[in-house]
Amino acid sequence: MESEPVIVIHGGAWAIPDSLVASSLAGVQAAAQAGWKILSSGGSAVDAVEATIVVLENDPTFDAGTGSVLTTDGTVEMDAIIMEGENLNLGAVACLGNVKNPIRVARLVMEKTDHTLLVGQGALEFAKEIGVPTISTESLATPAGWAELERFKTYNKAVRGNFSERQGYGKLSGHDTVGCVALDKRGLLACGTSTGGITGKRCGRVGDSPLVGCGAYADKTAGAVSCTGHGESISKVCLARRILENCEQGIESEEAIQHGLSFMRRRVGNAGGAVCIDRKGNPGIGFNTARMAWAAIVRNKATSGINPGDMICFSE
Amino acid sequence: MESEPVIVIHGGAWAIPDSLVASSLAGVQAAAQAGWKILSSGGSAVDAVEATIVVLENDPTFDAGTGSVLTTDGTVEMDAIIMEGENLNLGAVACLGNVKNPIRVARLVMEKTDHTLLVGQGALEFAKEIGVPTISTESLATPAGWAELERFKTYNKAVRGNFSERQGYGKLSGHDTVGCVALDKRGLLACGTSTGGITGKRCGRVGDSPLVGCGAYADKTAGAVSCTGHGESISKVCLARRILENCEQGIESEEAIQHGLSFMRRRVGNAGGAVCIDRKGNPGIGFNTARMAWAAIVRNKATSGINPGDMICFSE
Numbered sequence: 001m002e003s004e005p006v007i008v009i010h011g012g013a014w015a016i017p018d019s020l021v022a023s024s025l026a027g028v029q030a031a032a033q034a035g036w037k038i039l040s041s042g043g044s045a046v047d048a049v050e051a052t053i054v055v056l057e058n059d060p061t062f063d064a065g066t067g068s069v070l071t072t073d074g075t076v077e078m079d080a081i082i083m084e085g086e087n088l089n090l091g092a093v094a095c096l097g098n099v100k101n102p103i104r105v106a107r108l109v110m111e112k113t114d115h116t117l118l119v120g121q122g123a124l125e126f127a128k129e130i131g132v133p134t135i136s137t138e139s140l141a142t143p144a145g146w147a148e149l150e151r152f153k154t155y156n157k158a159v160r161g162n163f164s165e166r167q168g169y170g171k172l173s174g175h176d177t178v179g180c181v182a183l184d185k186r187g188l189l190a191c192g193t194s195t196g197g198i199t200g201k202r203c204g205r206v207g208d209s210p211l212v213g214c215g216a217y218a219d220k221t222a223g224a225v226s227c228t229g230h231g232e233s234i235s236k237v238c239l240a241r242r243i244l245e246n247c248e249q250g251i252e253s254e255e256a257i258q259h260g261l262s263f264m265r266r267r268v269g270n271a272g273g274a275v276c277i278d279r280k281g282n283p284g285i286g287f288n289t290a291r292m293a294w295a296a297i298v299r300n301k302a303t304s305g306i307n308p309g310d311m312i313c314f315s316e
Numbered sequence: 317m318e319s320e321p322v323i324v325i326h327g328g329a330w331a332i333p334d335s336l337v338a339s340s341l342a343g344v345q346a347a348a349q350a351g352w353k354i355l356s357s358g359g360s361a362v363d364a365v366e367a368t369i370v371v372l373e374n375d376p377t378f379d380a381g382t383g384s385v386l387t388t389d390g391t392v393e394m395d396a397i398i399m400e401g402e403n404l405n406l407g408a409v410a411c412l413g414n415v416k417n418p419i420r421v422a423r424l425v426m427e428k429t430d431h432t433l434l435v436g437q438g439a440l441e442f443a444k445e446i447g448v449p450t451i452s453t454e455s456l457a458t459p460a461g462w463a464e465l466e467r468f469k470t471y472n473k474a475v476r477g478n479f480s481e482r483q484g485y486g487k488l489s490g491h492d493t494v495g496c497v498a499l500d501k502r503g504l505l506a507c508g509t510s511t512g513g514i515t516g517k518r519c520g521r522v523g524d525s526p527l528v529g530c531g532a533y534a535d536k537t538a539g540a541v542s543c544t545g546h547g548e549s550i551s552k553v554c555l556a557r558r559i560l561e562n563c564e565q566g567i568e569s570e571e572a573i574q575h576g577l578s579f580m581r582r583r584v585g586n587a588g589g590a591v592c593i594d595r596k597g598n599p600g601i602g603f604n605t606a607r608m609a610w611a612a613i614v615r616n617k618a619t620s621g622i623n624p625g626d627m628i629c630f631s632e
Contacts, residue, residue, distance in 0.1 A: 034572065089552070117521070117523075120411055121436060126520065202438055204438015204439045204442065206433040208408075212551050212552070217554070236556065
């Protein structure tokens with residue numbers, strides 16, 4: 001029996017400024033359409049997740065791929081993960097610069113190596129060996145990214161010391177990771193997450209996004225999830241696994257997300273969001289930040305939103 | 317009320333050859349004594365975990381710190397994590413070369429930065445900035461490590477292609493990660509894991525050890541755990557979190573480990589081991605590999621083992 005395909009995506013949970021609302025909504029809608037095209041024509045959940053995230057990475061509105069924020073050294077270091085729920089196969093990259101689409105490299109790690117996570121220079125060498133074209137940092141960063149780094153440096157100089165510089169500034173800046181979960185007609189689940197991280201991060205810093213069980217997880221016995229928000233906090237609570245633990249206990253996907261986010265706020269503070277499909281195919285969207293851009297297509301019905309309570313229809 | 321302190325450690329779960337049995341047992345016993353000295357005199361679980369793992373890292377018997385195995389390029393890339401269960405604070409490093417004790421750098425990430433994981437060159441730069449001395453690759457690798465790399469290359473040349481070279485060889489080689497879990501007199505839990513990884517890994521490969529919820533996890537509401545075994549498999553099932561999920565459901569620590577290892581074997585194949593202390597202070601040791609060197613000190617009773625069923629007493 002064929003499953004009803006489902007796709008749910010997010011463009012990051014944070015205090016998205018009014019100036020980015022329109023482009024964020026248009027971006028997640030276009031990405032969901034790209035993934036849906038694959039799912040509705042019988043394509044795989046993994047293919048849909050990759051294609052969707054490529055659209056988001058190529059959209060400079062989002063902090064992933066083109067549009068990634070900058071490290072204190074003015075470099076771009078991107079993180080991504082992709083995972084399928086049948087055999088728990090996954091591929092991930094962290095601190096990878098100079099490629100257009102980290103999610104594609106993550107998939108190549110999954111399919112062409114015995115490893116699950118490659119980082120830094122080793123990840124870039126792998127990408128080159130396997131024929132992924134390299135591009136310049138300049139083509140990944142945007143004028144907005146450079147301006148944000150300048151604001152960070154000014155803030156940092158004024159109020160903070162050396163190693164713990166982010167603590168105050170973190171609350172002011174965005175964490176707009178992108179992510180996708182998909183269920184295909186064969187009933188297979190997949191998920192993916194991609195990010196440029198946070199402005200002014202130390203070189204070598206890795207947040208939750210590429211970490212299995214933190215930024216994403218997929219398991220046919222539970223569901224698929226992709227998270228966004230304060231990376232260190234999400235890591236501390238292994239948010240993706242925790243949301244799916246709730247699903248395993250029979251909690252509906254939307255409530256499973258809310259429980260996970262509440263647990264995170266209670267134990268380590270900070271906020272975030274997630275998209276989820278539970279093992280029965282129920283989509284879930286949740287965030288406890290001011291805004292999160294999201295889009296979902298289920299049974300040919302396409303909806304999206306950015307403020308709490310939004311339900312904006314668009315063409316699938 | 318004071319808690320009874322507990323420490324449980326492992327020196328890696330794999331087909332440990334007879335030639336390494338005596339030194340492995342002596343090594344885990346000495347490390348457990350170092351941690352116990354801190355716990356029994358009222359020191360913290362985090363201090364005990366760090367001190368224990370430093371002893372194991374300094375012992376060339378084990379694949380962590382001095383004695384780390386080599387990458388295909390003949391470099392040493394080490395991974396480590398430390399975590400405390402009260403506030404879920406953690407610090408981790410991955411693909412870090414040229415320091416004697418990665419676990420110390422992981423602790424500095426936890427205590428001196430707002431980040432939880434630093435990798436590669438960025439991790440090394442952080443270590444240097446904060447005053448950690450650097451050392452040469454030559455002083456970390458052993459003659460046995462170089463010989464193992466030669467064997468790997470010969471094997472690889474004979475039977476394997478380029479990217480998936482490890483698949484057959486992985487079964488022949490060791491994965492002797494080290495790890496420690498501790499409960500101190502104040503009732504605080506901590507855990508840590510450290511490794512040099514697997515012989516002939518690609519540069520940039522990160523296994524489970526430094527990944528929160530995979531190679532280690534600590535949470536006062538569940539327990540503390542450190543894992544060892546095939547890194548990619550442990551990552552796919554988030555083994556540390558999965559063992560603690562069992563503890564949260566009231567399953568005893570030893571059974572919680574066995575359930576976790578059985579799940580891993582069933583879903584992704586491959587074997588491993590773990591040490592655990594549940595929230596009530598019950599120690600647990602388990603492995604489904606041929607051997608795992610372990611040591612535990614509970615109520616002044618010191619025991620260790622390496623073969624299934626071993627219970628060797630030593631002086632605490």
